[in-house]
Amino acid sequence: MSGPEMNKIAIIDLAARTVETGEVSLDMRRRFLGGRGINSHLLFHAVDERTDPLGPGNVLFFGAGLLTGLPWVGATRSSFSAKSPETGHLGDSAAGGHFGAEVRFAGFDHLILKDRADRPIYLWIHDGKIDFRDAAHLAPLTLMETQNGIKRELGDPRVQVAAIGPAGRRLVRCACIMHTMADAWGRTGMGAVMGSKNVWAIAARGAGTIPLADPAKLQEVTRAHYEQITKSKGFLATSTYGTLVRLNNTRAQGYEGGFNHQRNMTELSGELDADVFLDKYEIAKTACFNCPTHCRHLHEVVLRDGTRKRGGGPEYGGVGGWGSQCGTSDWRTILEAWDYCNEMGLDVLSATAYTAWLMELYEKGVITEADTGGISLRWGDHDAIMGVLRQTVERRGIGALIAEGWMHAAREIGRGAERFFDHVKGLSIECDDVRGHRAQVLGLATSSRGACHLRSRYTLEEFSLPEKVTEKLIGVPIPSDAAAYERKEYACVWTENLCALADALGACKFLSKWLSTGLLGADEFRDAVEAATGIRFTTGELVQVGDRIWNMERLFLVRQGISRKDDAPPPKFYRPWTHGPRAGTRVEPAAFEALLDRYYALRGWDLNGVPTPETLRTLGLEREGARVANRREAESPGDGAADAGKAHAPAHR
Amino acid sequence: MLRLTVNKTLCTGCRFCESVCAFARCGDYSLGNARIRILQAAIDGRRFSVNVCRQCAVCPPLGACPTSALTRDRATGVLRLDPERCPAGCRLCVEACHLGAFHDGGSGLILCDLCGGDPECVKACYTEALFLSVYRLAGRRPAERAGSVSE
Numbered sequence: 058m059s060g061p062e063m064n065k066i067a068i069i070d071l072a073a074r075t076v077e078t079g080e081v082s083l084d085m086r087r088r089f090l091g092g093r094g095i096n097s098h099l100l101f102h103a104v105d106e107r108t109d110p111l112g113p114g115n116v117l118f119f120g121a122g123l124l125t126g127l128p129w130v131g132a133t134r135s136s137f138s139a140k141s142p143e144t145g146h147l148g149d150s151a152a153g154g155h156f157g158a159e160v161r162f163a164g165f166d167h168l169i170l171k172d173r174a175d176r177p178i179y180l181w182i183h184d185g186k187i188d189f190r191d192a193a194h195l196a197p198l199t200l201m202e203t204q205n206g207i208k209r210e211l212g213d214p215r216v217q218v219a220a221i222g223p224a225g226r227r228l229v230r231c232a233c234i235m236h237t238m239a240d241a242w243g244r245t246g247m248g249a250v251m252g253s254k255n256v257w258a259i260a261a262r263g264a265g266t267i268p269l270a271d272p273a274k275l276q277e278v279t280r281a282h283y284e285q286i287t288k289s290k291g292f293l294a295t296s297t298y299g300t301l302v303r304l305n306n307t308r309a310q311g312y313e314g315g316f317n318h319q320r321n322m323t324e325l326s327g328e329l330d331a332d333v334f335l336d337k338y339e340i341a342k343t344a345c346f347n348c349p350t351h352c353r354h355l356h357e358v359v360l361r362d363g364t365r366k367r368g369g370g371p372e373y374g375g376v377g378g379w380g381s382q383c384g385t386s387d388w389r390t391i392l393e394a395w396d397y398c399n400e401m402g403l404d405v406l407s408a409t410a411y412t413a414w415l416m417e418l419y420e421k422g423v424i425t426e427a428d429t430g431g432i433s434l435r436w437g438d439h440d441a442i443m444g445v446l447r448q449t450v451e452r453r454g455i456g457a458l459i460a461e462g463w464m465h466a467a468r469e470i471g472r473g474a475e476r477f478f479d480h481v482k483g484l485s486i487e488c489d490d491v492r493g494h495r496a497q498v499l500g501l502a503t504s505s506r507g508a509c510h511l512r513s514r515y516t517l518e519e520f521s522l523p524e525k526v527t528e529k530l531i532g533v534p535i536p537s538d539a540a541a542y543e544r545k546e547y548a549c550v551w552t553e554n555l556c557a558l559a560d561a562l563g564a565c566k567f568l569s570k571w572l573s574t575g576l577l578g579a580d581e582f583r584d585a586v587e588a589a590t591g592i593r594f595t596t597g598e599l600v601q602v603g604d605r606i607w608n609m610e611r612l613f614l615v616r617q618g619i620s621r622k623d624d625a626p627p628p629k630f631y632r633p634w635t636h637g638p639r640a641g642t643r644v645e646p647a648a649f650e651a652l653l654d655r656y657y658a659l660r661g662w663d664l665n666g667v668p669t670p671e672t673l674r675t676l677g678l679e680r681e682g683a684r685v686a687n688r689r690e691a692e693s694p695g696d697g698a699a700d701a702g703k704a705h706a707p708a709h710r
Numbered sequence: 711m712l713r714l715t716v717n718k719t720l721c722t723g724c725r726f727c728e729s730v731c732a733f734a735r736c737g738d739y740s741l742g743n744a745r746i747r748i749l750q751a752a753i754d755g756r757r758f759s760v761n762v763c764r765q766c767a768v769c770p771p772l773g774a775c776p777t778s779a780l781t782r783d784r785a786t787g788v789l790r791l792d793p794e795r796c797p798a799g800c801r802l803c804v805e806a807c808h809l810g811a812f813h814d815g816g817s818g819l820i821l822c823d824l825c826g827g828d829p830e831c832v833k834a835c836y837t838e839a840l841f842l843s844v845y846r847l848a849g850r851r852p853a854e855r856a857g858s859v860s861e
Contacts, residue, residue: 128729128739155725162741205752214751237753264742276733287836341756342837344724349836351722355756367754 122563222402378409430454
């Protein structure tokens with residue numbers, strides 16, 4: 058059995074500068090595993106619907122996955138969770154690299170950052186101890202300089218750092234937390250939460266011991282999974298191109314998405330191709346902890362002003378976002394914007410979506426140079442893209458609005474600006490245009506943290522797999538036609554549970570069945586968990602953990618007032634595709650609503666998207682369910698019993 | 711004679727070699743037991759340092775060790791560090807080694823011993839940045855794969 062040594066949780070009170078350590082109970086592990094699972098459970102209880110995301114009442118959770126750092130393939134990922142300043146509800150983001158593993162070696166699995174430090178600090182986690190160190194001298198530094206500076210200051214090149222950049226320190230709402238050159242806890246503005254707590258970085262280093270339940274078995278399991286991954290069909294593509302593999306796919310199949318989702322295909326030059334990047338700019342490949350796939354690029358580019366610059370990445374989301382969505386095919390512009398975001402600590406996916414949105418507003422005449430601080434936001438213009446990013450980080454011109462989030466910006470701009478922003482539950486959608494893939498549309502709509510490709514995108518839909526294959530995989534034959542609606546709810550739920558499971562274990566989705574049928578799935582996860590920790594699950598029980606995490610997050614959303622009306626794709630998806638072999642494809646409202654009904658039924662939710670008491674009982678979430686039900690009852694108008702409990706007098710008195 | 715050879719241009723910094731090395735030797739898993747260590751001094755560096763014993767034909771620590779804890783096996787040519795004879799705090803070998811091959815383990819210094827001829831790290835290295843090559847100690851002939859070695 059796993060010893061308690063590997064189960065430490067640190068509750069860090071930043072105002073009092075005290076650290077309290079506790080242990081994660083076996084029951085908690087069985088119910089939520091770790092990482093995103095435990096984070097979402099703790100977050101639900103730590104904040105409520107009135108918590109100000111940037112106030113001291115918000116709590117920032119760090120969680121390494123249950124298998125993160127172990128000698129297993131691709132055991133890399135860890136999550137930061139808090140109430141999101143960008144969307145106002147569930148905030149959660151995962152990243153790979155070496156940070157999660159190093160925090161575990163330093164002696165902790167979970168960190169809970171409470172309250173707010175009175176002046177900028179960074180946390181130094183080593184050998185089971187947590188020190189508070191002054192960080193004021195980091196103020197002028199970019200993220201690369203911050204990380205290198207802390208490594209030098211602590212005198213150990215093996216220190217791993219997660220830090221916020223200038224954007225996070227200035228509380229830009231789409232700021233991210235960064236590690237190395239391009240590993241980002243990007244979405245939902247976790248960097249702004251960290252900035253609001255005056256914690257500018259977390260550094261970790263340790264050589265602690267992690268006891269393993271059955272080392273020989275784990276070695277065997279790891280060897281088998283290693284073979285499975287490296288011998289899979291897609292391995293060559295993923296290890297050569299990384300996520301850029303999707304750049305060529307989406308283009309060839311006609312759903313690259315362009316000009317802020319006004320078109321599904323662009324006629325930009327062929328420069329925007331993964332091979333061009335590899336030939337001209339890539340100088341090396343790097344990998345996350347224990348991962349054979351080495352999907353990450355290291356690039357070097359000569360910028361327009363002649364300076365030579367080195368950076369990590371890019372990934373597909375950024376290239377498509379500034380490429381087809383903002384209308385440029387110039388790699389130098391894309392890489393400059395990408396590197397700028399990474400150095401400043403801006404979430405690339407939000408930054409690209411905001412830029413494309415402003416460009417459409419400019420095109421439609423909703424905003425002019427008077428609003429933009431003098432920038433002409435023409436499609437594909439280098440100065441426009443860089444101008445928006447710089448203004449956002451520096452909080453001036455149009456950037457002052459963007460820094461407060463798109464909802465604030467849309468209110469300030471007025472003139473119907475919000476209609477042009479494509480989002481789900483407040484979070485921008487990615488650059489690709491998936492309206493022709495029904496399970497993906499459903500996944501986009503139901504995703505818990507808002508539009509997201511890493512929570513609920515049924516990627517396999519793009520491969521038109523035969524029904525026999527999907528039946529074996531999912532248990533239900535999924536139509537191989539991407540445009541079909543039938544039984545797609547099963548694919549969506551399967552993906553959501555798998556993703557929740559992967560995030561809780563610290564497994565990378567790029568090595569999982571999320572990407573390709575030959576990679577790791579729940580069966581493989583089960584074997585690794587049992588060998589490493591001694592906790593026995595059947596595959597069904599493990600999948601149920603994913604289900605539990607998903608319902609836990611749903612309860613958080615229900616408490617925030619999110620319901621069926623928010624489980625919808627962006628309005629643009631109801632309009633037909635304009636170009637390509639499948640022109641005319643659109644989301645049919647009636648068919649989508651029926652699909653959503655079936656999804657709710659499969660999840661065990663009512664028609665308003667609220668988990669039913671029976672569902673919660675099966676998952677052991679009655680207590681949380683009751684809390685949400687009480688809150689909803691207390692707020693529903695016209696309910697006498699609830700009104701009696703309210704502080705203010707009813708209207709008729 | 712066998713030696714571990716490193717092609718740094720292929721190293722991706724995944725540290726799987728560290729993991730399997732630490733793991734192959736004891737039930738409890740701690741990277742402090744790894745005899746190979748990868749590090750990156752600056753995060754924007756292009757290359758990773760690979761600190762592991764390469765079984766050099768000329769080994770300065772061999773001459774520096776005052777207690778003969780460090781020896782070379784006559785039959786296999788593999789260097790061996792005897793923890794029994796290695797006094798704590800001496801660390802002359804650490805200073806003498808140009809490759810940073812001596813590491814602090816849980817109880818004293820540790821050194822790669824090629825896992826008895828079939829190193830786990832070489833099996834785990836997917837990009838083949840680590841591989842075994844054969845050299846002759848006496849004849850001073852170039853190693854068989856010297857052409858592809860960066861160092």
